[in-house]
Structures are given as structure tokens and as C-alpha cells.
Amino acid sequence: MxxxxxxxxxxxxxxxxxxxxxxxxxxxxxxxxxxxxxxxxxxxxxxxxxxxxxxxxxxxxxxxxxxxxxxxxxxxxxxxxxxxxxxxxxxxxxxxxxxxxxxxxxxxxxxxxxxxxxxxxxxxxxxxxxxxxxxxxxxxxxxxxxxxxxxxxxxxxxxxxxxxxxxxxxxxxxxxxxxxxxxxxxxxxxxxxxxxxxxxxxxxxxxxxxxxxxxxxxxxxxxxxxxxxxxxxxxxxxxxxxxxGGKSAAVLLDDLSDEEFAKAVPHTVRACYMNGGQSCNAQTRMVVPRSRLAQAEKLAAAAVAAYAPGDPTDGGTKLGPMVTAAQRERVLGYIRTGVKEGAKLVVGSVDAPARTGFFVEPTVFSEVDPDATIAQEEIFGPVLSIIAYDTVEQAVQIANGTIFGIAGAVWSSDDARAKSVARRLRATQIEVNGGKFNGAAPFGGFxxxxxxxxxxxxxxxxxxxxxxxxx
The missing domain is CATH 3.40.605.10 (Aldehyde Dehydrogenase; Chain A, domain 1)
Structure with a gap:
């Protein structure tokens, strides 16, 4: 045609x-x-x-x-x-x-x-x-x-x-x-x-x-x-x-119950991997209490199991290919950089799957330094960075600590506390406890x-x- x-x-x-x-x-x-x-x-x-x-x-x-x-x-x-x-x-x-x-x-x-x-x-x-x-x-x-x-x-x-x-x-x-x-x-x-x-x-x-x-x-x-x-x-x-561009952060506060934490982590994985991670508002950084880092890793790895790269015409597929060969190589380059800079590769691979198509394995890094390349630059692929914090003040600093500001999320057992932290994030659309998309609300960038x-x-x-x- x-x-x-x-x-x-x-x-x-x-x-x-x-x-x-x-x-x-x-x-x-x-x-x-x-x-x-x-x-x-x-x-x-x-x-x-x-x-x-x-x-x-x-x-x-x-x-x-x-x-x-x-x-x-x-x-x-x-x-x-x-x-x-x-x-x-x-x-x-x-x-x-x-x-x-x-x-x-x-x-x-x-x-x-x-x-x-x-x-x-x-x-x-x-x-x-x-x-x-x-x-x-x-x-x-x-x-x-x-x-x-x-x-x-x-x-x-x-x-x-x-x-x-x-x-x-x-x-x-x-x-x-x-x-x-x-x-x-x-x-x-x-x-x-x-x-x-x-x-x-x-x-x-x-x-x-x-x-x-x-x-x-x-x-x-x-x-x-x-x-x-x-x-x-x-x-x-x-x-x-x-x-x-964007480098949106999902901040999981320290008052979440195990049940709430188990909801927030896979929700963030989904918000990161939407459209293969090729979204400006993808939640590519998950900021969690240091005491719950291992728990976050385990929950994220379990969630990733549902995102096996597959045929996008198949109704059961959740993760398709990158849009071009160049985009695939760009994403793989960032994954290799993450490994080189010392982040912990929880799930994923530095190599593309052995199959036709511009696919990348769904990837999760942990123990990511807030200033690392993969925590600062927009990757535009299915790559999630888990970053630990010790205080809520530090969590806010991490969330705001990039040149970007387009979206984000805050999770807390206390809606008022979540709202208070959300107000401090310098981004345009902030999900509060998994809030739904609103087409009448403003979208854009800080x-x-x-x-x-x-x-x-x-x-x-x-x-x-x-x-x-x-x-």
C-alpha cells in the first residue's frame, strides 16, 4: 500500500x-x-x-x-x-x-x-x-x-x-x-x-x-x-x-501494609511496561523504603512473569516489541550500562531474545543509585529501577531528582499523607493510591x-x- x-x-x-x-x-x-x-x-x-x-x-x-x-x-x-x-x-x-x-x-x-x-x-x-x-x-x-x-x-x-x-x-x-x-x-x-x-x-x-x-x-x-x-x-x-521526556517515580511510603504493598508493586510494574515502556509518563522508578527492598524485588519479579514478550496480535500478550531495531539497541544499551554501573539485575537480560522481532526482555533493576544513568535518563523500554530510601524527605528528593517532571505516583495507607507527598512532586499528573486516568485533567510537563x-x-x-x- x-x-x-x-x-x-x-x-x-x-x-x-x-x-x-x-x-x-x-x-x-x-x-x-x-x-x-x-x-x-x-x-x-x-x-x-x-x-x-x-x-x-x-x-x-x-x-x-x-x-x-x-x-x-x-x-x-x-x-x-x-x-x-x-x-x-x-x-x-x-x-x-x-x-x-x-x-x-x-x-x-x-x-x-x-x-x-x-x-x-x-x-x-x-x-x-x-x-x-x-x-x-x-x-x-x-x-x-x-x-x-x-x-x-x-x-x-x-x-x-x-x-x-x-x-x-x-x-x-x-x-x-x-x-x-x-x-x-x-x-x-x-x-x-x-x-x-x-x-x-x-x-x-x-x-x-x-x-x-x-x-x-x-x-x-x-x-x-x-x-x-x-x-x-x-x-x-x-x-x-x-x-x-519523562522519568516518572512511584513513591511507596513506609506506612503501607503488606497487602497494600503487594498491590502497589505490580501496579507500578504495569505502569512502567505499558506500551512496552514506550510512554513518556511510564513509571520507570519505584522508590521504596530500604527495609522493604527485598520484598519489592520479589513482588516485582513475580509481576514480570506475566510480561513475556510475545506476538502483539495475540489477545494474551502484554509486552510487544520495541518499535524499531534502533530502539531495541538503545534499550539494550541502557540495560548493559545499568549492569556496568553496579545495579542489581533482578530480572531481564543484556541480550535480545533469540526470535524475530525487535523484542527486549522485561527488566527490573534493584539497588539503583538515584544518580545512575538508568535512574536519570529516559530509556523508553520495559526497564524498571527500584531505588531505596531511608526517610520520606529523601524519597521526595529522589522523585524530584531528575531533569524531568511529567507524571508520578504516591502510595500510602493514609490518603491525606499520600496527597501531601503528591503535592511536593514536581510533575503534572500524580496517581494517588492507583487513581484512574482522567481525560479532562491537564497533561504536560514540569x-x-x-x-x-x-x-x-x-x-x-x-x-x-x-x-x-x-x-
Whole structure:
């Protein structure tokens, strides 16, 4: 199959003749290709978005929200089909892909549409009328790990607020974005409001970042690329929202009963290994009382037994492959570094399994120094570090002791105590005693995990400018 670009409401041919192969990470087989788009493709997409902006921004927010709701309905109708695409191009196990990949994408759109109902589009302030208007043309640059959710988290809010978008999806996992564009076309969102350009980051992504008619860039991805986007966007003084890496900590406090501890440890393993550990909010550090280190090791090892690497199309598989061969080698490199630096390898291997596919054995380290490489750098694989503490003050310092701050968790027998410690963690989303995901809550980063927020009304705010009319 060959997929082209979606610009101004039409499927078009790239100005570039180069194609990018897409590989199934579980089979290592080529499954298709997409255009390696050009800066000229970006120009055409931006022109379409700019041309559609005035009319789209004048539509009532409720009407825009209705179209976004219809887009969610269309994705839900095609949920099984899109799930299959995610499994094929990312390697996420199907049981996880359906709800965490495609399901979250649907939730993003529904929450954006719902938030529009009570959003303060305008409000009086003394002799002024405060008006919230769309920022304008938005360049959305998204990664491969959640190829639908990372786009819908941006475009749901952007479209509801009256912005138009140019999306550059990851060339590693582009087929899900194609399916989204098909859904956009099916619900008849006006031409030019949504545009999709495939291609490499240094070409298409950078063309978006520097484009004078792009009013804002919303980027999710690595810290190195995020810094490059910020640098390039500075030349046109455009707004930039970046959601970058993470090294989230789950802090298990010293008052947990054995039963509560036995619940918190496997929950943390699951939160670390979700999507193969290829999640910015993965809880990759488990911070436990030193007196319970051996207990944590035993419980974690038992939990890992359920995560044997397997075929992601199999309904019983919990851990699929890494997305590419390069990502597999990156993760294995970190595991070898952990061993070299003296951490205790409780479960796992420094070598890949002897099988087809970009697999890594699920890994748990213990006795990890808080300053060790594997405790400081984002690995983006199924690697959990158990770190011991002696006092709660030290536990908080360890949790906050990285350049990142995107998510985390606190476990305690006392909800008030857990809440108190959670308030001290410098991260955006903190699970308290296993709290459930809330699609209306803000998501984003502290420190070098980025700035800007997605989700519900907080996402809408990111894509609005504030104007004051004085009377």
C-alpha cells in the first residue's frame, strides 16, 4: 500500500519522489510506505490551513465541537480497524492498543468537545470584554508511540477553538494518521481545516517550525528534537507547546501494609511496561523504603512473569516489541550500562531474545543509585529501577531528582499523607493510591518535560489568544 498527503480536503501527491518504508516491529517485514514529504508540501498545506482559517474561526464553537464529536464517532466506528493498524506499525499488544491507543484518541476528541460547552469564550471585566480567540494555524508534530492519541490530543482542542492544523505524523507509524485523515474526510470537516503531511523531522518538521504562516507549534517527542523546535520557532516568535521526556517515580511510603504493598508493586510494574515502556509518563522508578527492598524485588519479579514478550496480535500478550531495531539497541544499551554501573539485575537480560522481532526482555533493576544513568535518563523500554530510601524527605528528593517532571505516583495507607507527598512532586499528573486516568485533567510537563498542557479545557486554553475590548 502507498499513502499520500491530505491537503485542502484532498488526497494529493507529494512533490518528493522519495518514499519511506514502514516496518512491522514484530515480524520485521515491510508493510507499506509513505512519501518523504518536502518543504514545498508544507507550503501547500500551510496555505490551505491559512485559507480556511477565517471562515472556520467564525463558526460558532458549538458547531465546531459538534464536528469534533462526529469525528470521535467515526473513529469509534472504525476502532477495530485502526487498532489493527497500531498493532502492525507500533507493536502494541492488541488488548492494550484498542483502549490505550485508539480509545484514548476518542476520549481526547470527546473531552475537547465537552469542554467547549462551559469554556469562557468571552467574559466581562470592569469596562472590558475579555475575548478568547484562536491562535491561528497550528503545526502539530507528533511521535510514533501513541500515533492516534498524540494527534487527537492536539487537534481536538485546536479545531474546537477555531484553529486550523497541519499535522506531521511520525514516519515510523504513519498509517494511523492516514486513518484519522480518512475519518476527517468522512465527517466532512471543511477543506483546509485539517492537513496531513508525511515525512522526516529534519525536513517536514523543521519546515513547519520555521514557517512564517504557522502561528503555533505543538510538539510531542524527544527532548533533543523539542529543543531544536524551540530554537527554530524563535526566529518567527511563534508560540510553542512542547511535551517531552519523562522519568516518572512511584513513591511507596513506609506506612503501607503488606497487602497494600503487594498491590502497589505490580501496579507500578504495569505502569512502567505499558506500551512496552514506550510512554513518556511510564513509571520507570519505584522508590521504596530500604527495609522493604527485598520484598519489592520479589513482588516485582513475580509481576514480570506475566510480561513475556510475545506476538502483539495475540489477545494474551502484554509486552510487544520495541518499535524499531534502533530502539531495541538503545534499550539494550541502557540495560548493559545499568549492569556496568553496579545495579542489581533482578530480572531481564543484556541480550535480545533469540526470535524475530525487535523484542527486549522485561527488566527490573534493584539497588539503583538515584544518580545512575538508568535512574536519570529516559530509556523508553520495559526497564524498571527500584531505588531505596531511608526517610520520606529523601524519597521526595529522589522523585524530584531528575531533569524531568511529567507524571508520578504516591502510595500510602493514609490518603491525606499520600496527597501531601503528591503535592511536593514536581510533575503534572500524580496517581494517588492507583487513581484512574482522567481525560479532562491537564497533561504536560514540569522542568525539561516541557511546557503547555493538553486535555479538556486546559487543552483549549493552549490554542487561544486573549483579547481585551475596552468600552
Amino acid at each position: 502507498t499513502f499520500d498527503l491530505y491537503v485542502d480536503g484532498k488526497w494529493t501527491t507529494s512533490t518528493s519522489d522519495e518514499r519511506i518504508d514502514v516496518v512491522n516491529p514484530a515480524t520485521e517485514e515491510r508493510i507499506g510506505d509513505v512519501p518523504a514529504g518536502s518543504a514545498e508540501d508544507v507550503d501547500l498545506a500551510v496555505a490551505a490551513a491559512k485559507g480556511a482559517l477565517e471562515q472556520w474561526s467564525r463558526i460558532e464553537p458549538s458547531a465546531r465541537a459538534e464536528l469534533v464529536s462526529r469525528l470521535a464517532d467515526e473513529l469509534e466506528r472504525r476502532q477495530d480497524e485502526i487498532t489493527d493498524l497500531v498493532v502492525a506499525e507500533v507493536g502494541t499488544p492488541r488488548r492494550v492498543a484498542r483502549w490505550a491507543q485508539v480509545g484514548l484518541g476518542i476520549i481526547d476528541l470527546r473531552e475537547a468537545a465537552t469542554a467547549a460547552e462551559d469554556f469562557a469564550w468571552e467574559e466581562p471585566l470592569r469596562n472590558s470584554l475579555i475575548v478568547r480567540e484562536p491562535v491561528g494555524v497550528i503545526g502539530c508534530i507528533t511521535p510514533w508511540n501513541y500515533p492516534l492519541h498524540q494527534i487527537t490530543a492536539k487537534i481536538g482542542a485546536a479545531l474546537v477553538t477555531g484553529c486550523t492544523v497541519v499535522v506531521k505524523a511520525s514516519e515510523v507509524a504513519p498509517f494511523t494518521a492516514r486513518a484519522l485523515a480518512e475519518a476527517v474526510d468522512a465527517v466532512r470537516i471543511p477543506p483546509g481545516v485539517f492537513n496531513l503531511v508525511h515525512g522526516y523531522g529534519p525536513i517536514v518538521g523543521e519546515a513547519i517550525a520555521v514557517h512564517p504562516d504557522i502561528d503555533m507549534v505543538s510538539f510531542t517527542g524527544s527532548n533533543s528534537v523539542g529543543k531544536r523546535i524551540l530554537e527554530l520557532a524563535a526566529h518567527t516568535v511563534k508560540r510553542v507547546s512542547v511535551e517531552l 522542568k525539561q518535560s516541557g511546557h503547555g498542557r493538553e486535555g479538556g479545557a486546559f487543552g483549549l486554553e493552549e490554542f487561544t489568544e486573549i483579547k481585551s475590548l475596552q468600552f
